[in-house]
Amino acid sequence: MKAAVIVFPGSNRERDLAAALRRATGQEPLFLWHGEAEIPELDLIALPGGFAYGDYLRCGAMAAHSPIMREVRARAAAGVPILGVCNGFQVLTEAGILPGALLPNSSLAFECHDVHLRVENSQTIFTCGYAAGEVIRVPVAHHDGNYTADPEVLDRLEDKGLVAFRYCEESGELSAAANFNGSARSIAGIFNDSRNVLGLMPHPENATDPLLGGTDGRAFFEGLVGALQ
């Protein structure tokens, strides 16, 4: 399986994502510099966390116009699996590949801690390692993760099963406290219409090693790699 991680100037979790992919595939993923306009055939393209271009404009707004994003948009349309984590999710929304936007957290502060997520749809390449309704624990680390979209868009996401994960209590229940960043309908991650693109704010790649406080993210990568092989 051929996976690549895109590196924008200011990306900073590309190694974390690569380590999780390496663990699941046994192979070294490619790193692709954002300035490259042509990219090889790939089975998976991942956009990592970080602060592309410092996020000095809106988060992801500059990176969405990087040369490589034309190719990412084309591959997404052609059905190539695209994964955007944290800043990668922000880039995908700014590029119009996923609907909605990520506003500053309702606390107006950067927040780094573990959260519980409920798997809303396990019938996709990204989530097939989990059971529907399963609750997993993974970290978040972001300042702008408050997902928002028009009510019609939110309704459509829910109706079509395009909500991937929601913030929840350990029991799986939704609550205002668990929805720490204020996201609309507790949404932590969404798919595009054809479910070959996933954007999510939490970091499953930082929950793949028992030494580092949790392994609930492993099934994410193992399921994804299994589905693509």
Next chain:
Amino acid sequence: MTGATTENLAAEHGLSRDEFARACAILGRPPNLVELGVFSAMWSEHCSYKSSKIWLKTLPTTGPHVICGPGENAGVVDIGDGEAVVFKIESHNHPSFIEPYQGAATGVGGILRDVFTMGARPVALLDSLRFGSPDHPKTRHLLSGVVAGIGGYGNCVGVPTVGGECGFDPAYNGNILVNAMCVGLARADHIFYSRASGPGNAVVYVGAKTGRDGIHGATMASAEFGGDAGEKRPTVQVGDPFTEKLLLEACLELMAGEAIVAIQDMGAAGLTSSAVEMAGKGGLGIELDLDRVPAREAGMTAYEIMLSESQERMLLILQPGGEAEARRVFAKWQLDFAVIGRVTDTGRLVLRKDGAIEADIPIAPLVGEAPVYDRPYETRACQPEIDAASLPARPPLDCLSRLLGSADLSSKRWIWEQYDHLVRGNTVKRPGGDAAVIRVSPSGKALALATDCTPRYCRADPRQGGMQAVAESWRNLTAVGAQPLAVTDNLNFGNPERPRIMGELVGAVAGMREACLALDYPVVSGNVSLYNETMGEAILPTPVVGGVGLMADAACAVDLALKRDGDALILIGETKGHLGASIYLREIEAREDGEPPPVDLAAERRNGDFVRGEILAGQVAACHDLSDGGLLVALAEMAMAGMRGARLEPAPEGLPPHAFFFGEDQARYLIETAAPDALLAAAGAAGVPARRIGKVEGAALTLFGRNAISVSALKATNEAWLADYMAQG
């Protein structure tokens, strides 16, 4: 050249009459304005260490693993397998008081550059923060801005902030402390230094453009504040973490090759100190054409260019033929790159602008004849001992709740959750414990990191306080199972021209020296921040110690969380119930007198070596060092971390309960173990005081079977204080 300057103008630059006379003697004439700027920056307290130098020289700085001690951008210690850890702590106290967000952010930026300048990839940040009284009208604003600034910079660059400390005292009302520590990894045979060589080699400027920000920051950091601190805002720099991230990646990419002869970041005193230090270390000269310096705005004078403290800039000296490769790398990262001068064999700093010579100074005397002062100092009178039996008896669990809900002992989660402490995917032990642990290689090798100081001890007895800061750092690393390697220190004090303050510095350094020697824990880098006073009010003496320890296998690291019902709790070390200068005395009895707990370095070493051995032998389920608040606070912290209760056996005869529970005797640890008999036998054989004091049980802390408090109630109290305090803003 511009005209000669006068003694009065020199005084405005912070140079004394004698210092000005010395500058005139070196030049054989009075300096012009640009030269005066160079002298004043290089001879500022911040750059020259003129008040502390003779005392810093007494600290032990060598050891079998030390590759590079103080004097370079950061210290370097061998960690085996061809790898080295590179680290340093630095203060940004004055700027952070004036403009907390940018002051703290640029403090992080500066310490990151100090580490990657040496060829190391930064892998962790820590902080050590001191604020004024929570009741002071500025405290909330300062705390909020400093934490956002540290997070804003470190999070963006992508270096996890994994640990630190934060305390409050009215002595910091007008002068907060913001110390930041950075830890990096490098190949032991590929460390980069700042020593210039090779006359004719190109001097290259890379990074951000030079602007008018931060001019005279080093001079500001070398004077006390009057009532007009806000007017100094223009001397605070503005940070750009995105450019720093690019600079970091570009420098490390270029360092993988052979193009660089020497490299130095432009920190305090900007281009002046970097150029002078590089040439000075090489015994060479340097010529700069200031018209070639990338400038943010037109019309900047030589004086402004030389003294700007614009951030995210580096000075490099390249090998002949290295220019094309360097230019390519910096172009890729879209950073400014300019050849601005040459190394010379004249031994002089020569600055040209618009075709004219703006400065011409012999470098050897500028560096070598910088003033050094043996300032008068007075030592502190001994304080009377506190007789614990004379203090009133109080319900211990009520006292515990009050302590856990106090500013100093409250959970600092509100702070560290604003720091990305997980990026890079190597954080084995997260913030909130004795020391953070980060994995540094796939083999599982790990570093333990902590920052420590107990300023109230230092005020009561600077020597014991200095010793204790080192001992507590060593203990915190030991408590996770690491072998302490070396320290970096940040000496924060008031005005050294006052003998009382100078006595604090001299005493603290003497105590640190004793502890570093006894614990084989050398000082490999550091920073001195003096003149931490506002309107004549000095801070508490605060010699912060940043410790680094090594573990062969991160999987052996333990934390403080209680793990299993039924496990025994073993107290290691001798309990005498010392309450002088304790948190209990301050928070419960509203008294701040008494001698601090004496530090017995032989006991520290013996007890610590024993605890570390038991951890590595797999006998320890949880471990916590005893410090602020003593035994009961330590037990409560272990209980809250694991959300499990504990039952304690009766207090020993001969000690009042408050002395047993809250005394701050040093060299102690609390251990959870499933094999208490073996552990006690081993302790006995090693001559280590150890006793079984209870067991892990249920969901409450129970004392002598009579009094109990639920762990969740304690946790609620402990978590509430800081979050509630900040929410009131």
